[in-house]
Amino acid sequence: MDDGKISSEQVRHVARLARLQLDDVEVEALRGQLDAILGYVAALDAVDVTALLPSFHAIPILSPLREDVATPGLTRERALAAAPASDGEGFAVPKVLEGA
Amino acid sequence: MSEPSPVAGVVDTAEAVRAGEQRAEDVVAQHVARAKARADLNALLHLDEERALSAARAVDERRARGEALGALAGVPVVLKDNLCLDGVPTTCASRILEGYRPPYNADCVERLIAEDAVIIAKANMDEFAMGSSNENSAFGPVKNPWDLTRAPGGSSGGSAAATAAGIGAVALGSDTGGSVRQPGAFCGVVAIKPTYGRLSRYGLIAFASSLDQVGTMTRDVRDGARVLRVLAGHDKRDATSAVEPVPDYEAACAAPVSGLRVGVLRAALDQVEDPDVRAAFSAAEQSLRDAGCDIVDIELPHAHHGVSVYYLVATAEASSNLARFDGMRFGLRVTGDDLLSTYERTRAQGFGPEVKRRIMLGTYALSSGYYDAFYIKAQKVRTLMVQDYQRAFERCDAVLSPTAPTPAFGLGEKTGDPLAMYLADIFTLPPSLAGLPAMHVPVGLGQASGLPVGVQVTTPAFTEVRMLQLAAALEARSGYVCAPPALFGGAG
Amino acid sequence: MARAYETVIGLEVHAQLKTATKLFCGCPTDYGAAPNTQVCPVCLGLPGALPVPNERAMELAAIAGLALGCDVRSESRFDRKNYFYPDLSKGYQISQFEHPLNLGGHLTFLVGDQEKTVGLTRIHVEEDAAKNLHGAGGGAATVVDFNRGGTPLIEIVSEPDLRSAVEAEAYLRKLRDVLMFLGVNDGNLEEGSFRCDANVSVRPVGQEEFGTRTEIKNINSFKFVRQAIDYEVSRQVGVLESGGRVVQETRGWNDVTGKTFSQRSKEDAHDYRYFPDPDLPPIVFGAERIEALRKAAPKLPEQLRAEWTSEWGLTPYDAEVLTGHPAIAAYFGEVAGALDAGGREPRAEAGKRAANFIQAEVLRDVKTSGLDATFSVPAADVAELLSRVQAGTLTGKQGKQVFSEMASSGEGAEAVIARLGVQAPISDTGALEGDIRAIIAANPAQHEQYKAGKTKVLGFFVGQVMRVTKGAADPATVNALLERLLQE
Structure with missing residues (x-):
């Protein structure tokens, strides 16, 4: 039943964007839960925000930029230490097709 | 002054070790022993006895050589498992990071070590700091030391439970929407969420970057103040860390509060049903009045939108922050037929249900066609909430409110209803969204529940001094001692 | 009869900023280092690591903007472009989407001897992706090298003002020249520090609206840009002439076959979910700062x-x-x-x-x-x-x-x-006068020619003097003396 705020198709689309494999049971469960949450947040629709700017940070931040000076990084051994797969030089990943 | 806690805290431990009255190694050994004895709490994910003892011995050796020791000499620390500790498992209580050992230290870890603190353990938590009960851990829920059938709160539930149980003198947590304050309330410990930017987030595994702050959990206010002073300050590795001077927070704890104007959210308070929470609030209000504060009624007209704004903003940021957990460079990889299925399987098996739910909500809120209606709209309502506080602080110096609408609820009580769980954060969300410092101060045990209750103090940005001043006054007048009966036996 | 078509091209150039370190971390940007030796928690996207913008990168981007007539904004912002790919360490690329540093601008250049001005849409700052080393280690898997990941780039987006492959090439050559003189980019196409995507469409001459465009990605030589555009134009014309429709898509360029090829991945409906990066406050460059950069620019x-x-x-x-x-x-x-x-x-x-x-x-x-x-x-x-x-x-x-x-x-x-033992030239008139008089006396015919007005023979006399003095005579002195003595 796709008669709420979000359809099963939308749930599948969002899951694809987020790279989450979901089975049909999970899709339906999430559809219901997201529907309830979206129903709750719909209360924001009534708030007048005309002429307001969004607050991406609540407090103005004036932090200095970084000087263009090299700092020590990781050795290759340490960089690759946690890799699920590596050839000793780089991170081995499932084959990437050029242009895929 | 209140009775001392049964287990020495930060200041007492550091002063004893500095004075040579106690060896750091002995202190750490005692805490490690308590941690082992209370494995039933499931508060810790990793206890590194050898590493901790050797770090403690190094502190003792430095003292023996006549070197001056730091402000946290020999102080045993528990770290929430979303803070990176070089070479030590750091999992965010998630399968996707099981066994992951970061190759670097978080900024706050460096600062602790520089002051001779000793990190003894990593604390359990809600997976990726998403939760209010610590039931979302991939490694099992944490139990509340005051009542093992109850939740310790979340997401820093392991940190709160450990602190209440006398494991570590201080635990670091992280607070995105109440994640140190609410478990602080459930476990009866002091929990400080500093101003956004006060502490570096470098090495704190992100949940929602515009809200996350490292916070402290201690058994009294002065302990929190000392640790805060060590952790606060600009870090050039975090572009959102503030360039603000760091005052002497510990000294602030002794300053008188008379004449301070304390705002009370009378209308919101009327909606609280729990008798213990109401009683704790009234007692706190009265004790501040007795201390010479002026109590003024204030309003935050948009605060009730906090849950909606928070769950859109925080999940949107989280959906992007958690994209790096993709099985390519570190952590779990579940290999599929091709790249796409490897991504999808890794993340499906690596993340738990609440994390998936939030990634889904956040991805949706940012997706084409919904961005303006959800994400931008929420950020604009957030502006209204910021403005509410600006107006309120024209009339008062601090806002006093409950921290959580109820004392610790039962394990399993709310797990079936995500939205009901989200509402547990109703008082802690508005200060988070406004970036303000806020802390939980326990004031006693509820008559009905027998569980710890307390209040939240919120002050303007970078006025932690005033917040601590009020918290210390509340603490001193409450007579509360953090001594859970399950741990120490008899009445607390 | 085939109709006449007009080509419409817009170019997106990715130029690496000439900094010592990456855009958001202190790792070096040196080319050619061994794989994964210029990496740190930030550019590897490790949990908990945070980006801090490189000040020099932002300055260089502003210098480019000033030189190209852009409106350099006093406040710009970084956004996250969210997508999954193994060369992208964080699951998003940090790029300026909604509020770029530089808006507008233009570039004037010569096509043959004709001057042409092309409008710029924007110049924004972003981080580069890592490098997929295909087929390494046995060929089955892809291996990723993060040395390049996080290198600072500017993307220079032109308006669709170019009308031929030749114009496109002239534009690119001029743009590279400008960026090199500013010290913003090293112009090194072979090392990939100046790369081009071309948006190409065709429309019947006289038609107002643009045709459907394709985007040819990552072309890394001037010659290939010309060839790729020419190929793509004839391909599109061919499609239209045979009654087909051009599909809007991303295409690659194969420099071996000399053809473009479709790169569209069907399963991926692009939705980048751009939003302001909450790890990064806005970048603020005040008017004074911008003026100082303008003055200091090469x-x-x-x-x-x-x-x-x-x-x-x-x-x-x-x-x-x-x-x-x-x-x-x-x-x-x-x-x-x-x-x-x-x-x-x-x-x-x-x-x-x-x-x-x-x-x-x-x-x-x-x-x-x-x-x-x-x-x-x-x-x-x-x-x-x-x-x-x-x-x-x-x-x-x-x-x-x-x-x-x-x-x-x-x-x-x-x-x-x-x-x-090089001797200073003899500029002592006394010392030279004797030699010169002797040379004049020995060459009466040339002397007569000179006096008759054939002053070109002066060169002959200079040569003689130089030969005699073995080149050590000061030419100016010799000239002056000769002119005087030849009159006598």
């Missing part, structure tokens, strides 16, 4: 050419040659400036002297690579050498000899002069 080739032809005595051709590379221009600037500072001759003379010598001697064995150039003799040494010629203590010919020795031995002018 001069562009056309500015240099205008100055050099009007004040420094250069011909347009000389100026063109000497602005062929920023390091050569700087070399000339240093030599000419030093000669001018000596005050021995007018600026135009000093400029000409420097220009002639550099073109004749120095440029013979200059090697350039990116922004770097290797000169056999440093500019300061050439300036010193030429100031001796200027002062008359060396003849021009001696100067060339000494230079050639300096280049091969690496010694300074003074050392070479001392070692070879």
Whole structure:
């Protein structure tokens, strides 16, 4: 039943964007839960925000930029230490097709 | 002054070790022993006895050589498992990071070590700091030391439970929407969420970057103040860390509060049903009045939108922050037929249900066609909430409110209803969204529940001094001692 | 009959900013290091690591914007572009989407001898992706090297103002030139520090609205840009002429087959979910800061050419040659400036002297690579050498000899002069007069010609004097003496 705020198709689309494999049971469960949450947040629709700017940070931040000076990084051994797969030089990943 | 806690805290431990009255190694050994004895709490994910003892011995050796020791000499620390500790498992209580050992230290870890603190353990938590009960851990829920059938709160539930149980003198947590304050309330410990930017987030595994702050959990206010002073300050590795001077927070704890104007959210308070929470609030209000504060009624007209704004903003940021957990460079990889299925399987098996739910909500809120209606709209309502506080602080110096609408609820009580769980954060969300410092101060045990209750103090940005001043006054007048009966036996 | 079509091209150029370190971390950006040796928690996207913008990168981007006539914004912002790919460490690329540093702008260049101006949409700052090393380690898997990941780039987006592959190439060459002279980019196409995506469409001549465009990605040579666009135009015309429709898509360029090919991945509906990066506050460059950058920015080739032809005595051709590379221009600037500072001759003379010598001697064995150039003799040494010629203590010919020795031995002018025993030119009129009188007397026929008005024979006499004095006579003195004595 796709008669709420979000359809099963939308749930599948969002899951694809987020790279989450979901089975049909999970899709339906999430559809219901997201529907309830979206129903709750719909209360924001009534708030007048005309002429307001969004607050991406609540407090103005004036932090200095970084000087263009090299700092020590990781050795290759340490960089690759946690890799699920590596050839000793780089991170081995499932084959990437050029242009895929 | 209140009775001392049964287990020495930060200041007492550091002063004893500095004075040579106690060896750091002995202190750490005692805490490690308590941690082992209370494995039933499931508060810790990793206890590194050898590493901790050797770090403690190094502190003792430095003292023996006549070197001056730091402000946290020999102080045993528990770290929430979303803070990176070089070479030590750091999992965010998630399968996707099981066994992951970061190759670097978080900024706050460096600062602790520089002051001779000793990190003894990593604390359990809600997976990726998403939760209010610590039931979302991939490694099992944490139990509340005051009542093992109850939740310790979340997401820093392991940190709160450990602190209440006398494991570590201080635990670091992280607070995105109440994640140190609410478990602080459930476990009866002091929990400080500093101003956004006060502490570096470098090495704190992100949940929602515009809200996350490292916070402290201690058994009294002065302990929190000392640790805060060590952790606060600009870090050039975090572009959102503030360039603000760091005052002497510990000294602030002794300053008188008379004449301070304390705002009370009378209308919101009327909606609280729990008798213990109401009683704790009234007692706190009265004790501040007795201390010479002026109590003024204030309003935050948009605060009730906090849950909606928070769950859109925080999940949107989280959906992007958690994209790096993709099985390519570190952590779990579940290999599929091709790249796409490897991504999808890794993340499906690596993340738990609440994390998936939030990634889904956040991805949706940012997706084409919904961005303006959800994400931008929420950020604009957030502006209204910021403005509410600006107006309120024209009339008062601090806002006093409950921290959580109820004392610790039962394990399993709310797990079936995500939205009901989200509402547990109703008082802690508005200060988070406004970036303000806020802390939980326990004031006693509820008559009905027998569980710890307390209040939240919120002050303007970078006025932690005033917040601590009020918290210390509340603490001193409450007579509360953090001594859970399950741990120490008899009445607390 | 086939209809006539008009080509419409817009270019997106990714130019690497010439910084020492990456855009958001302190890892070096050196090209050619062993894989994964210039990495840290930030550029590997490890949990808990945070980006901090590189100040120099932002300055270089602003300098580019100022030079290209952009509106350089006092407040810009970084957004996250969310998508999954193994060369993207965080699951998002940090890029300026909604509030770029530079808006608008334009670039004027020559196509043949026609001037053309192309509008710019924007120039924004973003981080580069890592490099997928395909087929490494047995060929089955892809191996990722994060050395390049996080390198600072500017993306220069043009309006769809270009009308042919030739124009596109001229635009790119000029753009590269400008960025190199500003010190913003090293112009090194082979190393991938200047890459181009081309948006190409065709429409029947006279039609107002644009045709459906395709985007050809990552072309890394001027020749291939021309070839790829030409191929794509004929492909699109072919599709339309056969009654088909051009599909809007991303295409790759295969330089072996000389063809573009479809890169569309069907399963991926692009939705990048851009939003402001909550790890990064806005970048604020106040008006004063922008003005200071404008003042400090290096001069562009056309500015240099205008100055050099009007004040420094250069011909347009000389100026063109000497602005062929920023390091050569700087070399000339240093030599000419030093000669001018000596005050021995007018600026135009000093400029000409420097220009002639550099073109004749120095440029013979200059090697350039990116922004770097290797000169056999440093500019300061050439300036010193030429100031001796200027002062008359060396003849021009001696100067060339000494230079050639300096280049091969690496010694300074003074050392070479001392070692070879080069004599100062004879400028003592008394000493030369005898020789000159004898030469005139020995060549009466030429003397008569001179007196009859054939002043060209002066050269003959100069040559004779030089031969007799073995080149050590000061040419100016010889000229003056000859002119006087030949009249007698």
